[in-house]
Amino acid sequence: LWAQLGEVGLVHLRCDFGELTKLKRPIDKALLIGLSRQMALSHQMSVVSNNIANSGTAGYKTEELRFEEYLMPVAEARDDGSTANSISYVLDADLVRDFRSGPMNPTGNDFDVALNGEGWFVIQTENGDRYTRNGHFTLDAEGTLVNAAGQPVLGENGTYIIGSTETDFTVAPDGTVSTSAGEKGRMRVVTFEDERLLQKEGENLFTSDAAPTDATSYRVRQGFVEASNVEAVTETARMIDVMRAYMSTTRMLEKLGQLKTDAIKQLGQVQA
Numbered sequence: 001l002w003a004q005l006g007e008v009g010l011v012h013l014r015c016d017f018g019e020l021t022k023l024k025r026p027i028d029k030a031l032l033i034g035l036s037r038q039m040a041l042s043h044q045m046s047v048v049s050n051n052i053a054n055s056g057t058a059g060y061k062t063e064e065l066r067f068e069e070y071l072m073p074v075a076e077a078r079d080d081g082s083t084a085n086s087i088s089y090v091l092d093a094d095l096v097r098d099f100r101s102g103p104m105n106p107t108g109n110d111f112d113v114a115l116n117g118e119g120w121f122v123i124q125t126e127n128g129d130r131y132t133r134n135g136h137f138t139l140d141a142e143g144t145l146v147n148a149a150g151q152p153v154l155g156e157n158g159t160y161i162i163g164s165t166e167t168d169f170t171v172a173p174d175g176t177v178s179t180s181a182g183e184k185g186r187m188r189v190v191t192f193e194d195e196r197l198l199q200k201e202g203e204n205l206f207t208s209d210a211a212p213t214d215a216t217s218y219r220v221r222q223g224f225v226e227a228s229n230v231e232a233v234t235e236t237a238r239m240i241d242v243m244r245a246y247m248s249t250t251r252m253l254e255k256l257g258q259l260k261t262d263a264i265k266q267l268g269q270v271q272a
Helices: 026-053 232-271
Strands: 063-071 088-097 104-106 113-117 120-125 128-132 176-179 182-186 189-191 218-222 224-226
Touching (some): 026 063, 026 088, 026 232, 113 120
Parallel strands (some): 113 224
Antiparallel strands (some): 063 088, 104 224, 113 218, 120 128, 176 182
């Protein structure tokens, strides 16, 4: 585990929680409890900062860090044969996402589409199919309908190729794509039994070990994109809370460090 300590500079401390059980001095244990909180707060700050940075990213889903208590596995024996109370540390246990839909923003771009309801668009990548709620699409030089990264959007019959002479690109509410040349097939929209199992990749794409099923409860809106569901005001307030908690823990650690230094000095004077 790596921690940031102090307001000036970075001090990297690597520790194994299994080694914490060997510590005997209360101040040392108090320092490590404080450090575990700082590590958790540092990770939480990264998550909150990422949410704020992506508040304008189409289809982005808010992330939240969940914490759990880590109890020291071995109780410390006392002279009278009893055991000391367990010492608890803070661990960031899991990263969860809020998959609620974001607001629909009109763009005026015929190639932009948004899903009203359940489902995910399917994107073809070099590593297989990936899934996204970001419907900001365009045509590449070959006339293929692609996302912002140039990866093809998949329909039920494969990729979409729009000829240079074709006009009147439209997407029906059921996802059927058509142009002046006729229907091109329906967009592939899928869903998952448990979206919590989706794993995030770059470019606002997700993957899953579970096989998707065809979505049914949705409508496609052409000329719109689904905005991020990040609530910027809430995330900003959360960032301030995290900063205050981090600074409070820093001050506590500084005081504990000073207590330890003073104790060493006093012991040295007594022995002298």
